[in-house]
Amino acid sequence: xxxxxxxxxxxxxxxxxxxxxxxxxxxxxxxxxxxxxxxxxxxxxxxxxxxxxxxxxxxxxxxxxxxxxxxxxxxxxxxxxxxxxxxxxxxxxxxxxxxxxxxxxxxxxxxxxxxxxxxxxxxxxxxxxxxxxxxxxxxxxxxxxxxxxxxxxxxxxxxxxxxxxxxxxxxxxxxxxxxxxxxxxxxxxxxxxxxxxxxxxxxxxxxxxxxxxxxxxxxxxxxxxxxxxxxxxxxxxxxxxxxxxxxxxxxxxxxxxxxxxxxxxxxxxxxxxxxxxxxxxxxxxxxxxxxxxxxxxxxxxxxxxxxxxxxxxxxxxxxxxxxxxxx
Ligand code: HEM
Ligand SMILES: *[C@@H]1O[C@H](CO)[C@@H](O)[C@H](O)[C@H]1NC(C)=O
Ligand SMILES: *[C@@H]1O[C@H](CO)[C@@H](O)[C@H](O)[C@H]1NC(C)=O
Ligand SMILES: *[C@@H]1O[C@H](CO)[C@@H](O)[C@H](O)[C@H]1NC(C)=O
Ligand SMILES: *[C@@H]1O[C@H](CO)[C@@H](O)[C@H](O)[C@H]1NC(C)=O
Ligand SMILES: *[C@@H]1O[C@H](CO)[C@@H](O)[C@H](O)[C@H]1NC(C)=O
Ligand SMILES: CC(=O)N[C@H]1CO[C@H](CO)[C@@H](O)[C@@H]1O
Numbered sequence: 262x263x264x265x266x267x268x269x270x271x272x273x274x275x276x277x278x279x280x281x282x283x284x285x286x287x288x289x290x291x292x293x294x295x296x297x298x299x300x301x302x303x304x305x306x307x308x309x310x311x312x313x314x315x316x317x318x319x320x321x322x323x324x325x326x327x328x329x330x331x332x333x334x335x336x337x338x339x340x341x342x343x344x345x346x347x348x349x350x351x352x353x354x355x356x357x358x359x360x361x362x363x364x365x366x367x368x369x370x371x372x373x374x375x376x377x378x379x380x381x382x383x384x385x386x387x388x389x390x391x392x393x394x395x396x397x398x399x400x401x402x403x404x405x406x407x408x409x410x411x412x413x414x415x416x417x418x419x420x421x422x423x424x425x426x427x428x429x430x431x432x433x434x435x436x437x438x439x440x441x442x443x444x445x446x447x448x449x450x451x452x453x454x455x456x457x458x459x460x461x462x463x464x465x466x467x468x469x470x471x472x473x474x475x476x477x478x479x480x481x482x483x484x485x486x487x488x489x490x491x492x493x494x495x496x497x498x499x500x501x502x503x504x505x506x507x508x509x510x511x512x513x514x515x516x517x518x519x520x521x522x523x524x525x526x527x528x529x530x531x532x533x534x535x536x537x538x539x540x541x542x543x544x545x546x547x548x549x550x551x552x553x554x555x556x557x558x559x560x561x562x563x564x565x566x567x568x569x570x571x572x573x574x575x576x577x578x579x580x581x582x583x584x585x586x587x588x
Contacts, residue, residue, distance in 0.1 A: 289574030294385075294407035299377035303389055303405075309369045310393040318513055321394040322458020323361040328391035329454070329567065330360060331384065333441060334423045336571020338412030339383035342366060342584040345415075354420035359461055363585070366390065370584050383584035384409035388568050395560070398457050400515025403561025406568060410578035413587045427464045427530035431538040441570050443563075449536055449545035450563040453556055455529070456519035457512055459504040462496030465529050470498040483534050485526040505529070517556055520549040 295302040313320055331341040334351050342363060343350050352360065366386055373381045385407045392405045425437040438448045468481035469492055477498070480489050495505055506512035507529050508519050519528075523546050528534045536542040549556045579588050 290406035290408045290569060290572060292404050292406055295377075295381060299373070299380045301376060302373060302381050302385075302407075305372050305376055306369050306386060306389045307393050309365070309372055310390055310397060313365050313368075314394065314397040318398075319459070320362045320365060321398050321513065322507075323359065324365060324394045325391050325454055325457065327360060327362060327366075328387050328564075329451070330420070330424060331387050332567050332570040333437075334420045335412055335414065335416075336573070337384050337388060337409055337568055338571065338573050338578060339387060339409075339581065339584060340412045340415040342383055342387070343415035343587065344585045345417075346586075349417035350415035351417060351420040352415070354417045354424075366584050374582070379580050379582065381580070382409050382411045382578075383581050384411050384572070386584070391564070395515055395564075398513060398515040400457075401557035401561055403564060406565060408572075408574050409568075410573040410575075411581045411584075411587075412573060412578050425532065427460075427532050428467060429532045429535065431535040431542065434532055434535060435539070441567075443566055443570075445539065445541045446545060446559070447563040447566055449542040449549075450556065450559045451567060452533060452536060453517075453519050453549065453560060455533060456508045456517070457515050458507055459512060460507050460529055462492075462500040462503045462505060465492070465505075465531075466496050466498055466500065468531065469493050469496065481531070481534075483526060483531075483537075488525075488527045517550055517554060520546050520556070524550065 310324075327341060328337070330351070331337050331339060334340060341351050341360070343352070345353055352363075366383065369386050369390060370381075370383060373386070385405075388405050388407070388409065392403060396402050423437070423440075425434055429437070434448055435445055438444070443451075468484055469489055470477055470479070472479045472481045480486075492505065496503055508516075508522060511518050519533075522528055523533055523536055526534065526537075528536070536546050548554060582588055
């Protein structure tokens with residue numbers, strides 16, 4: 262090659278290399294972000310999570326859900342943890358009614374501040390804790406990218422605008438996920454998180470009573486009749502306190518049963534049932550319970566996608582000293 266050809270060729274390679282670098286660091290997150298600055302960070306989180314799971318296993322659900330609520334509102338920036346200040350925080354929005362486990366995040370943060378003060382963000386703590394509760398409930402282990410920084414703003418109205426309600430139909434679910442850069446597959450996969458945890462009756466009683474405004478026995482025709490009868494015994498029309506297992510029988514085990522329930526028309530929310538209303542999500546639901554199920558592998562991938570939403574990295578944001586308030 263003469264020198265006139267070598268240079269463009271070299272440049273082309275350089276550009277390609279740079280592109281690969283930029284894509285792989287698209288969000289500025291990476292595996293083992295704290296390997297130098299706080300080598301035991303993930304081990305410390307796991308130790309605290311395991312202690313909690315031993316005495317309060319019912320916190321697995323809320324702690325997994327917390328990551329979803331954090332990421333869908335202003336990105337995964339720990340804003341879900343902030344207390345209200347002059348304005349009303351996300352925490353105080355209606356969809357957060359049942360968010361619990363904030364004191365667990367605080368406990369993990371305290372342990373991390375002792376080991377490596379000012380290093381590990383609250384946003385990363387939520388992401389690692391979510392993975393560790395999935396593992397503690399016998400779900401898949403997946404690596405969590407880290408390097409998120411904490412935001413300084415939390416806004417109630419934004420929570421209401423960005424978190425899809427349980428009454429959502431498939432088209433609103435798809436657009437809510439697309440708005441966050443998540444695919445239809447991510448929607449089908451991440452809904453599988455409803456294999457653990459509980460729900461308040463009030464999140465689904467509209468399906469049991471007066472569904473279309475025609476009276477007490479007017480129920481959601483897409484829900485199994487026997488299941489409706491069973492749920493009515495647990496929940497009156499106005500019940501706002503009773504908790505119902507979302508995956509009865511194995512609500513403390515991260516398994517495939519959620520998809521079995523959806524197929525049997527026993528998904529608890531309209532948003533669960535809606536997965537049967539789209540050919541791609543329906544195909545995924547059926548595949549998840551077939552012998553070729555890839556749900557466990559897919560879950561880690563979709564959690565990685567969710568964990569990248571709107572992150573603050575580099576010098577944006579801050580590393581909070583206390584997760585409930587900005588520095
Ligand atoms: C697809 C849209 C989604 C909707 C409409 C939705 C809605 C809900 C609702 C209404 C509850 C019950 C809250 C209550 O009444 O106590 C709930 C619980 C839960 N959600 Fe979702 N969710 C969605 C996606 C997700 C995602 C992406 C995750 C995590 C990856 C998740 C994880 C959970 C968990 C673990 C619980 C149980 C919480 C507990 O035990 O307290 N959800 N969800
Ligand atoms: C909260 O978000 C809403 C909707 O984006 C916006 O209209 C409102 O001004 C925000 N409130 C504060 C205090 O920033
Ligand atoms: C889905 O729900 C949205 C929001 O409630 C509504 O505007 C839309 O018409 C619904 N779509 C269908 C197909 O029912
Ligand atoms: C059912 O809903 C309709 C329309 O919202 C309302 O007028 C009616 O009072 C409700 N009936 C019962 C039994 O709650
Ligand atoms: C509703 O259904 C139950 C059980 O089928 C029945 O006992 C009750 O009388 C019905 N109520 C109304 C208002 O139709
Ligand atoms: C945040 O609010 C909770 C509940 O009101 C309270 O217990 C906690 O001390 C507050 N944290 C901070 C750092 O203000
Ligand atoms: C944990 C938390 O702050 N929950 C709040 C969720 O929203 C309801 C209603 O807006 C509040 O009453 C809760 O305190």
